[in-house]
Amino acid sequence: DAKTTQPTSMDCAEGRAANLPCNHSTISGNEYVYWYRQIHSQGPQYIIHGLKNNETNEMASLIITEDRKSSTLILPHATLRDTAVYYCLGGSYGKLTFGQGTILTVHP
Amino acid sequence: DTEVTQTPKHLVMGMTNKKSLKCEQHMGHRAMYWYKQKAKKPPELMFVYSYEKLSINESVPSRFSPECPNSSLLNLHLHALQPEDSALYLCASSQGGRGSNQPQHFGDGTRLSIL
Numbered sequence: 001d002a003k004t005t006q007p008t009s010m011d012c013a014e015g016r017a018a019n020l021p022c023n024h025s026t027i028s029g030n031e032y033v034y035w036y037r038q039i040h041s042q043g044p045q046y047i048i049h050g051l052k053n054n055e056t057n058e059m060a061s062l063i064i065t066e067d068r069k070s071s072t073l074i075l076p077h078a079t080l081r082d083t084a085v086y087y088c089l090g091g092s093y094g095k096l097t098f099g100q101g102t103i104l105t106v107h108p
Numbered sequence: 109d110t111e112v113t114q115t116p117k118h119l120v121m122g123m124t125n126k127k128s129l130k131c132e133q134h135m136g137h138r139a140m141y142w143y144k145q146k147a148k149k150p151p152e153l154m155f156v157y158s159y160e161k162l163s164i165n166e167s168v169p170s171r172f173s174p175e176c177p178n179s180s181l182l183n184l185h186l187h188a189l190q191p192e193d194s195a196l197y198l199c200a201s202s203q204g205g206r207g208s209n210q211p212q213h214f215g216d217g218t219r220l221s222i223l
Protein backbone atom coordinates (compact mmCIF):
# COMPACT_ATOMS: atom_id res chain seq x y z
CA ASP A 1 0.00 0.00 0.00
CA ALA A 2 1.26 3.43 -0.88
CA LYS A 3 2.28 5.65 2.04
CA THR A 4 1.50 9.30 1.55
CA THR A 5 3.07 12.38 3.09
CA GLN A 6 1.26 15.71 3.25
CA PRO A 7 1.86 19.01 5.05
CA THR A 8 0.04 19.08 8.36
CA SER A 9 -1.68 22.38 7.62
CA MET A 10 -1.98 25.11 4.99
CA ASP A 11 -3.68 28.47 4.70
CA CYS A 12 -5.25 30.05 1.66
CA ALA A 13 -6.98 33.36 1.01
CA GLU A 14 -10.54 33.23 -0.24
CA GLY A 15 -10.71 33.51 -4.03
CA ARG A 16 -7.14 32.38 -4.52
CA ALA A 17 -5.98 29.00 -5.79
CA ALA A 18 -5.15 26.40 -3.16
CA ASN A 19 -2.35 24.03 -4.14
CA LEU A 20 -2.08 20.99 -1.90
CA PRO A 21 0.99 18.78 -2.37
CA CYS A 22 1.30 15.08 -1.66
CA ASN A 23 4.28 12.76 -1.75
CA HIS A 24 3.59 9.11 -2.60
CA SER A 25 7.03 7.85 -3.59
CA THR A 26 6.16 4.21 -2.74
CA ILE A 27 3.12 4.04 -4.97
CA SER A 28 3.00 0.94 -7.17
CA GLY A 29 2.23 0.89 -10.86
CA ASN A 30 -1.40 -0.17 -10.53
CA GLU A 31 -2.31 2.14 -7.65
CA TYR A 32 -4.40 5.20 -8.32
CA VAL A 33 -3.99 8.53 -6.55
CA TYR A 34 -7.23 9.62 -4.86
CA TRP A 35 -8.08 12.86 -3.12
CA TYR A 36 -10.84 13.18 -0.54
CA ARG A 37 -11.76 15.88 1.94
CA GLN A 38 -13.56 15.71 5.23
CA ILE A 39 -15.47 18.49 6.90
CA HIS A 40 -16.05 18.12 10.61
CA SER A 41 -18.84 15.67 11.50
CA GLN A 42 -19.27 14.49 7.92
CA GLY A 43 -17.97 11.51 5.99
CA PRO A 44 -15.08 11.92 3.54
CA GLN A 45 -16.10 13.48 0.23
CA TYR A 46 -14.53 12.26 -3.00
CA ILE A 47 -12.78 15.00 -5.01
CA ILE A 48 -10.79 13.48 -7.84
CA HIS A 49 -8.55 10.56 -8.78
CA GLY A 50 -6.05 9.60 -11.46
CA LEU A 51 -3.47 7.03 -12.48
CA LYS A 52 -0.90 8.75 -14.69
CA ASN A 53 -2.51 11.66 -16.50
CA ASN A 54 -3.57 14.98 -15.10
CA GLU A 55 -7.27 15.16 -14.37
CA THR A 56 -9.81 17.95 -14.00
CA ASN A 57 -13.40 17.98 -12.86
CA GLU A 58 -15.86 20.55 -11.58
CA MET A 59 -14.25 20.61 -8.15
CA ALA A 60 -10.53 20.50 -8.73
CA SER A 61 -7.53 19.62 -10.87
CA LEU A 62 -5.03 16.87 -10.16
CA ILE A 63 -1.46 17.14 -11.37
CA ILE A 64 0.59 13.92 -11.15
CA THR A 65 4.32 14.05 -11.80
CA GLU A 66 5.67 11.91 -14.60
CA ASP A 67 7.43 9.57 -12.16
CA ARG A 68 4.17 9.35 -10.15
CA LYS A 69 6.01 10.00 -6.91
CA SER A 70 4.04 13.11 -6.08
CA SER A 71 0.90 14.99 -6.97
CA THR A 72 -0.79 18.33 -6.39
CA LEU A 73 -4.47 19.02 -5.87
CA ILE A 74 -5.54 22.43 -7.12
CA LEU A 75 -8.70 24.16 -5.96
CA PRO A 76 -8.82 27.02 -8.47
CA HIS A 77 -10.86 29.54 -6.47
CA ALA A 78 -10.99 28.59 -2.81
CA THR A 79 -14.03 29.56 -0.74
CA LEU A 80 -14.62 29.48 3.00
CA ARG A 81 -16.58 26.25 2.48
CA ASP A 82 -13.39 24.56 1.25
CA THR A 83 -11.97 24.63 4.78
CA ALA A 84 -11.52 20.92 5.58
CA VAL A 85 -9.01 18.10 6.06
CA TYR A 86 -7.72 17.00 2.65
CA TYR A 87 -6.52 13.43 2.25
CA CYS A 88 -4.28 12.14 -0.50
CA LEU A 89 -4.44 8.36 -0.86
CA GLY A 90 -2.92 5.64 -2.91
CA GLY A 91 -5.07 2.62 -3.55
CA SER A 92 -6.17 -0.18 -5.79
CA TYR A 93 -8.74 -2.97 -5.75
CA GLY A 94 -10.83 -1.13 -3.20
CA LYS A 95 -8.12 -0.88 -0.59
CA LEU A 96 -7.57 2.76 0.35
CA THR A 97 -5.06 3.79 3.00
CA PHE A 98 -5.67 7.25 4.40
CA GLY A 99 -2.68 9.31 5.52
CA GLN A 100 -2.79 12.03 8.15
CA GLY A 101 -4.09 14.65 5.73
CA THR A 102 -3.66 18.42 5.39
CA ILE A 103 -5.86 20.82 7.33
CA LEU A 104 -6.68 23.54 4.81
CA THR A 105 -7.98 26.78 6.27
CA VAL A 106 -9.44 29.30 3.86
CA HIS A 107 -9.62 32.77 5.35
CA PRO A 108 -11.41 35.93 4.17
CA ASP B 109 -26.46 15.23 1.01
CA THR B 110 -24.91 11.78 0.85
CA GLU B 111 -26.32 8.91 -1.19
CA VAL B 112 -24.99 6.42 1.33
CA THR B 113 -27.32 6.34 4.32
CA GLN B 114 -26.17 5.16 7.71
CA THR B 115 -28.35 4.49 10.73
CA PRO B 116 -28.37 5.27 13.53
CA LYS B 117 -26.41 8.54 13.52
CA HIS B 118 -25.51 8.10 17.18
CA LEU B 119 -25.40 4.98 19.36
CA VAL B 120 -24.54 4.54 23.01
CA MET B 121 -24.20 0.99 24.27
CA GLY B 122 -22.86 -0.96 27.19
CA MET B 123 -20.08 -3.50 26.87
CA THR B 124 -22.50 -6.41 27.20
CA ASN B 125 -25.02 -5.17 24.63
CA LYS B 126 -25.58 -6.41 21.10
CA LYS B 127 -26.36 -3.81 18.49
CA SER B 128 -26.13 -3.38 14.73
CA LEU B 129 -25.12 -0.55 12.43
CA LYS B 130 -26.88 -0.29 9.10
CA CYS B 131 -25.75 1.11 5.76
CA GLU B 132 -27.82 1.45 2.60
CA GLN B 133 -27.11 2.64 -0.93
CA HIS B 134 -29.29 2.63 -4.04
CA MET B 135 -26.70 3.62 -6.61
CA GLY B 136 -26.23 0.07 -7.90
CA HIS B 137 -22.75 -0.09 -6.42
CA ARG B 138 -21.36 -3.60 -6.00
CA ALA B 139 -18.58 -2.94 -3.50
CA MET B 140 -19.25 -1.80 0.06
CA TYR B 141 -16.88 -0.93 2.88
CA TRP B 142 -16.68 -0.37 6.62
CA TYR B 143 -14.16 2.07 8.11
CA LYS B 144 -13.41 3.08 11.68
CA GLN B 145 -12.31 6.62 12.53
CA LYS B 146 -11.03 7.68 15.94
CA ALA B 147 -11.09 11.33 16.91
CA LYS B 148 -8.54 13.46 15.01
CA LYS B 149 -7.29 10.41 13.11
CA PRO B 150 -7.83 9.28 9.50
CA PRO B 151 -10.33 6.55 8.65
CA GLU B 152 -9.03 2.97 8.82
CA LEU B 153 -10.38 0.23 6.59
CA MET B 154 -12.10 -2.66 8.38
CA PHE B 155 -13.98 -4.74 5.80
CA VAL B 156 -14.62 -4.83 2.07
CA TYR B 157 -17.50 -6.62 0.37
CA SER B 158 -17.41 -7.15 -3.38
CA TYR B 159 -20.49 -8.58 -5.09
CA GLU B 160 -21.92 -9.39 -1.66
CA LYS B 161 -18.97 -11.53 -0.63
CA LEU B 162 -16.43 -10.62 2.02
CA SER B 163 -13.28 -9.71 0.16
CA ILE B 164 -11.05 -8.01 2.74
CA ASN B 165 -10.96 -8.31 6.53
CA GLU B 166 -8.24 -6.10 7.98
CA SER B 167 -7.67 -8.37 11.00
CA VAL B 168 -10.67 -6.91 12.77
CA PRO B 169 -11.58 -8.46 16.17
CA SER B 170 -14.45 -10.94 16.04
CA ARG B 171 -16.62 -8.72 18.23
CA PHE B 172 -17.28 -6.88 14.94
CA SER B 173 -19.26 -9.04 12.52
CA PRO B 174 -20.14 -7.70 9.07
CA GLU B 175 -23.03 -8.88 6.95
CA CYS B 176 -24.13 -8.06 3.41
CA PRO B 177 -27.72 -9.34 2.99
CA ASN B 178 -28.04 -7.93 -0.53
CA SER B 179 -26.30 -5.56 -2.92
CA SER B 180 -27.84 -2.46 -1.33
CA LEU B 181 -27.38 -3.22 2.35
CA LEU B 182 -24.42 -3.62 4.64
CA ASN B 183 -24.65 -4.30 8.36
CA LEU B 184 -22.08 -4.31 11.14
CA HIS B 185 -23.09 -6.41 14.14
CA LEU B 186 -21.52 -5.41 17.43
CA HIS B 187 -21.13 -7.59 20.51
CA ALA B 188 -19.10 -7.28 23.71
CA LEU B 189 -17.36 -4.10 22.59
CA GLN B 190 -14.69 -2.35 24.60
CA PRO B 191 -14.46 1.36 25.48
CA GLU B 192 -11.63 1.76 22.96
CA ASP B 193 -14.09 0.80 20.22
CA SER B 194 -15.78 4.17 20.65
CA ALA B 195 -15.36 5.88 17.26
CA LEU B 196 -17.08 7.09 14.12
CA TYR B 197 -17.98 4.13 11.90
CA LEU B 198 -18.14 5.00 8.23
CA CYS B 199 -19.71 3.06 5.40
CA ALA B 200 -18.77 3.56 1.75
CA SER B 201 -19.70 2.10 -1.60
CA SER B 202 -18.20 2.09 -5.08
CA GLN B 203 -19.36 1.22 -8.56
CA GLY B 204 -18.53 -2.20 -9.85
CA GLY B 205 -16.60 -4.62 -7.69
CA ARG B 206 -13.58 -3.59 -5.70
CA GLY B 207 -11.34 -4.21 -8.69
CA SER B 208 -12.92 -1.41 -10.70
CA ASN B 209 -10.89 1.28 -8.87
CA GLN B 210 -13.90 3.56 -8.95
CA PRO B 211 -14.00 6.16 -6.15
CA GLN B 212 -15.71 5.31 -2.90
CA HIS B 213 -18.68 7.35 -1.73
CA PHE B 214 -19.04 7.69 2.01
CA GLY B 215 -21.95 8.07 4.37
CA ASP B 216 -21.77 10.47 7.30
CA GLY B 217 -21.18 7.67 9.76
CA THR B 218 -22.50 6.36 13.05
CA ARG B 219 -20.91 7.83 16.14
CA LEU B 220 -20.58 4.98 18.62
CA SER B 221 -19.91 5.39 22.32
CA ILE B 222 -19.22 2.40 24.56
CA LEU B 223 -19.93 2.87 28.24
